[in-house]
Amino acid sequence: MGHLLMVESWVGSMSTLLPAGIKNSGHEFSLLTRDLGHYVRPGTPVPHPLLGAANVFTAETNDESTLLPYVRKLQEVFGFDGVLTSCDYYLPTVAAIAAELGLPGAGRGAVADACDKYRTRQVCSAAGVAGPAFAVAEQWHEVVDAAAELGYPLVVKPIDLCGGMFVRRVEDHTQLRAAVDAIAGFPVNARGQHRSPRILLEECLDGPEFSVETVTVAGQTSVIGVTDKQITGAPAFIESGHMFPAALEPADTAAVAELAVAAVTALGLDATVAHTEIKLGAHGPRLIEVNPRPAGNRITELVRRVTGLDLTAVHAEAVAGGKPDLTPHDTGIASAAVAFAVPTGTGLLTRVDGAQGWDADPRIVERKLADPGTDVRPATDNNTYLGHVMVVDEAHGATGDLAQRLIADLRLELGGAR
Numbered sequence: 001m002g003h004l005l006m007v008e009s010w011v012g013s014m015s016t017l018l019p020a021g022i023k024n025s026g027h028e029f030s031l032l033t034r035d036l037g038h039y040v041r042p043g044t045p046v047p048h049p050l051l052g053a054a055n056v057f058t059a060e061t062n063d064e065s066t067l068l069p070y071v072r073k074l075q076e077v078f079g080f081d082g083v084l085t086s087c088d089y090y091l092p093t094v095a096a097i098a099a100e101l102g103l104p105g106a107g108r109g110a111v112a113d114a115c116d117k118y119r120t121r122q123v124c125s126a127a128g129v130a131g132p133a134f135a136v137a138e139q140w141h142e143v144v145d146a147a148a149e150l151g152y153p154l155v156v157k158p159i160d161l162c163g164g165m166f167v168r169r170v171e172d173h174t175q176l177r178a179a180v181d182a183i184a185g186f187p188v189n190a191r192g193q194h195r196s197p198r199i200l201l202e203e204c205l206d207g208p209e210f211s212v213e214t215v216t217v218a219g220q221t222s223v224i225g226v227t228d229k230q231i232t233g234a235p236a237f238i239e240s241g242h243m244f245p246a247a248l249e250p251a252d253t254a255a256v257a258e259l260a261v262a263a264v265t266a267l268g269l270d271a272t273v274a275h276t277e278i279k280l281g282a283h284g285p286r287l288i289e290v291n292p293r294p295a296g297n298r299i300t301e302l303v304r305r306v307t308g309l310d311l312t313a314v315h316a317e318a319v320a321g322g323k324p325d326l327t328p329h330d331t332g333i334a335s336a337a338v339a340f341a342v343p344t345g346t347g348l349l350t351r352v353d354g355a356q357g358w359d360a361d362p363r364i365v366e367r368k369l370a371d372p373g374t375d376v377r378p379a380t381d382n383n384t385y386l387g388h389v390m391v392v393d394e395a396h397g398a399t400g401d402l403a404q405r406l407i408a409d410l411r412l413e414l415g416g417a418r
Helices: 014-024 064-078 088-101 108-115 117-126 140-150 173-184 250-267 299-307 311-319 400-408
Strands: 003-007 028-033 056-058 082-084 134-137 154-158 168-170 199-203 209-217 220-232 238-244 272-281 284-291 335-340 347-353 364-369 387-393 411-415
Touching (some): 014 028, 014 299, 028 064, 064 088, 088 108, 117 134, 117 250, 209 299, 209 311, 220 250, 220 299, 238 299, 238 400, 250 272, 272 311, 299 311, 299 335, 299 387, 335 400, 387 400
Parallel strands (some): 003 082
Antiparallel strands (some): 154 168, 209 220, 209 272, 335 387
């Protein structure tokens, strides 16, 4: 049994899945955080699985210059076998700690490049990985010049946020100004880290979106499968649902998977599970981004229900220096999907109708809906859902439309804002 150091965590579903995955992989973990209260605030599980840590350490996790010496002292006492996180904003910190302590990891430079969307574009483009035309800018005149060169429509995004935050499709100069101003108005992320002022501008790609779930150990990348992703909320890019595995023709599945492996290889990632997002258009697959951690938004649960593989446990084993067993198991399920209730109105949620028959439907394996009294605003990213439903089926490709219909049948009544 190994002892892993978890540096911070999301407070959503992955904050419960990762501790369970660590346990299922036969390891234990200690939690390192700058603010334990962040994980025991209202709305989080009680008791929270993170509080099942063998130890809880408090230190300033946003300052590597003081954190690394502190972790070295912890290592002398506890002898950690690996380090990990579920929070994107601490992936570079985890990579720095792994390098400092000589522990297995995805690689400090590789993670830095993967977590910087512009650097990902540069590295992957240089390696011949197909992606959109792109440019980076900081000053407004640079943004205008880059937009003129790329041409409208284009996609504007921050280089260092996640969950679709402030990612916008813009059609003209006016929309460009609004998108850039919105990003500039968010100089510090949700974890108190100062953000880069650089703006990434990209050619707008058409076609459906997919993600590829991979595992890389000892330099070898294995494809676990391809996930179908439903996107809504234009001009924002909000994930409204996923289905695993995607109902693609074999040639398209192979092409999408090949591009993801090429991107992971170009970045030099190792000892990690990765979630790579790709658009499949008329000219073939094009890279969106590479995330060097297990997929969120319940995708890891979809994978587990179909393949029997717990990618959080696989990730824990990989960062501990082990060689995870990636053999799929027969679960009796060929397709699993999740759909999210994406709010479009503003007000106070007073009533949710349309889910009365869900308890009697054996295909529904997971459900969560917001309670009356919830303040609602139109979604602008993947952080403001009003619930979700997860379904499974023995038939391949049978669940995506079903999950979307179940969500579409909900009636969310809103009253005046509180």
